[in-house]
């Protein structure tokens with residue numbers, strides 16, 4: 001069964017299991033993407049080269065990276081030829097199928113956090129300033145607390161003024177401990193103290209904030225290496241996750257950032273924040289294409305529970321709702 005039919009079966013209709021957070025959070029993207037494709041279908045009586053060129057542009061404008069767009073459009077062309085389709089109105093199903101089959105095909109990648117059942121689970125949060133790292137840490141902690149886990153946070157961003165206090169305020173609100181040092185101090189020593197404390201208190205998860213920017217890339221790389229070494233000394237399998245936080249509204253810039261970070265450290269998952277703030281929801285596809293690292297969480301709003309585990313079907317549905325309803 002194609003994605004289109006599967007989504008129709010499980011997410012549309014009376015017994016729909018659609019996630020309202022995705023629908024609301026991707027509203028801007030859906031309005032832009034679906035209406036452009038529907039408008040394109042209305043303008044063309046027959047599918048021809050110009051139609052495909054315009055389709056390519058719409059996909060590129062939606063931040064589905066250029067390589068991915070080429071692959072998707074090639075696949076659509078093949079299918080259109082195979083099925084001998086002429087009318088652009090009949091193409092929506094194929095667009096959705098191809099876009100997402102391509103995403104899912106080589107993606108046995110789990111979106112689940114790799115919790116350690118034997119030891120403390122350490123999560124390193126990395127990303128540039130302003131990406132939404134601090135709020136994401138709070139939202140993740142909130143999610144884990146709801147799942148019955150015990151959580152502690154480490155204020156490892158000693159570089160940005162105010163970062164420690166910001167995390168501390170969140171920790172107080174959530175009723176969890178925040179291990180911190182002095183502004184300008186050694187981030188690795190904060191993480192070391194936090195590891196000791198988390199072990200003493202036998203908590204399940206330690207989420208560590210890190211600086212989004214140091215004087216230069218080499219410093220940042222050295223700092224992350226040092227943190228990794230220190231973590232491994234206390235938790236040999238740690239950090240079980242290194243999550244890179246990317247602001248989805250920064251589009252292709254965000255993709256480049258992810259590429260840069262992937263050169264300096266091993267990233268196990270991505271968090272795309274502020275998906276609700278962009279009309280270009282295709283960044284999920286583009287980043288997958290560029291890095292092949294799973295998107296594990298998406299930020300769909302400012303509320304605590306607006307951080308959601310990434311779910312391909314819900315994402316497709318949210319992005320293409322307007323096409324499915326046609």
Ligand SMILES: Nc1nc2c(ncn2[C@@H]2O[C@H](COP(=O)(O)OP(=O)(O)OP(=O)(O)O)[C@@H](O)[C@H]2O)c(=O)[nH]1
Nearest residue numbers: 128129130131132133134135273274299300301302
């Ligand atoms: N609409 C929306 N806003 C978000 C989302 N995630 C974060 N934000 C907002 O983005 C702003 C920046 O987030 P912060 O967490 O403070 O930024 P930061 O990345 O922690 O900055 P650093 O600690 O320097 O990395 C805040 O106003 C957040 O409320 C989201 O998914 N949707």
